[in-house]
Amino acid sequence: xxxxxxxxxxxxKGNPFYWIVAADSRAKRDGKFLEKLGTYNPNVNPAExxxxxxxxxxWLQNGAQxxxxxxAILSYKGALLKNHLAGGVRKGALxxxxxxxxxxxxxxxxxxxxxxxxxxxxKEEEKAKEEALAAEKAVNEARIAAAAPVEEEAEATxxxxxxxxxxxxxxxxxEEE
Numbered sequence: 001x002x003x004x005x006x007x008x009x010x011x012x013k014g015n016p017f018y019w020i021v022a023a024d025s026r027a028k029r030d031g032k033f034l035e036k037l038g039t040y041n042p043n044v045n046p047a048e049x050x051x052x053x054x055x056x057x058x059w060l061q062n063g064a065q066x067x068x069x070x071x072a073i074l075s076y077k078g079a080l081l082k083n084h085l086a087g088g089v090r091k092g093a094l095x096x097x098x099x100x101x102x103x104x105x106x107x108x109x110x111x112x113x114x115x116x117x118x119x120x121x122x123k124e125e126e127k128a129k130e131e132a133l134a135a136e137k138a139v140n141e142a143r144i145a146a147a148a149p150v151e152e153e154a155e156a157t158x159x160x161x162x163x164x165x166x167x168x169x170x171x172x173x174x175e176e177e
Contacts, residue, residue, distance in 0.1 A: 001024055002024070002025040002026075002065070003022055003023070003024060003025065003034065003059065003062070003063065003064040003065070004022070004023060004024075004025045004064060004065055004066070004067060004070075005020065005021070005022050005037065005056065005059055005060070005064050005065070005066040005067070005070045005074070006020075006021065006023060006029075006066070006067045006069075006070050007019070007020060007021075007040060007067070007069055007070060008020075008021050008023070008029065008030050008033060009029065009030055010030075015043060016042065016043070017039070017040075017041055017043070018039065018040040018041075018042075019033075019036055019038070019039055019040075020036070020037045020038040020039065020040055020051060020056075020070060020073060021033035021034070021035065021036050021037060022034045022035045022037060022059045022064055025065075035055065035059070037051060037052050037055050037056050037059070038050045038051035038052055038056075040073060045121060046114060046117055046118065046121075049073055049076065049077055051073065051074070051077045051079065053077060053078060053079045053082055054082075056074055056077075056079040056083075057079055057082050057083045057086060060074075060079065060080070060083045061083060061086065078103065078106060078107060078110065081103060081106060082103055085099035085102060085103055086099065
């Protein structure tokens with residue numbers, strides 16, 4: 001039976017959520033599967049991936065072929081590297097301890113990169129908020145500055161209206177006399 005490691009879509013329309021599964025290649029996309037290996041949520045940044053690395057390696061060693069997207073996810077989480085190192089152990093090129101040491105070093109490096117990306121995203125988000133606040137302050141100051149001359153014009157208009165009204169009354173009183 002040809003086995004594939006692939007994504008099984010769940011979630012709502014426009015809000016996908018995937019299970020990473022080992023399934024018979026002839027089964028439907030969202031149908032029967034042999035084993036659930038993890039989850040993948042592309043709706044957050046960075047994407048959230050939970051993967052059973054040892055289970056994935058077991059399936060890879062038994063001949064399961066990952067799809068392109070599943071291969072990228074397995075590579076990202078280190079399952080393909082662990083499978084490669086296990087092959088080296090089987091051939092005698094590495095010891096089990098050396099392979100585990102290399103894998104753990106790779107995991108630490110990968111985690112450092114992910115943490116750096118999260119920090120960078122949070123800094124960019126804070127910077128965007130500060131810029132938005134500065135722009136909003138500038139707009140408010142411009143609005144206040146624009147409102148001040150209007151008030152002065154309104155006062156001047158009221159004074160002019162009062163003067164005109166006084167002049168009209170004076171003319172009316174002259175005419176009455």
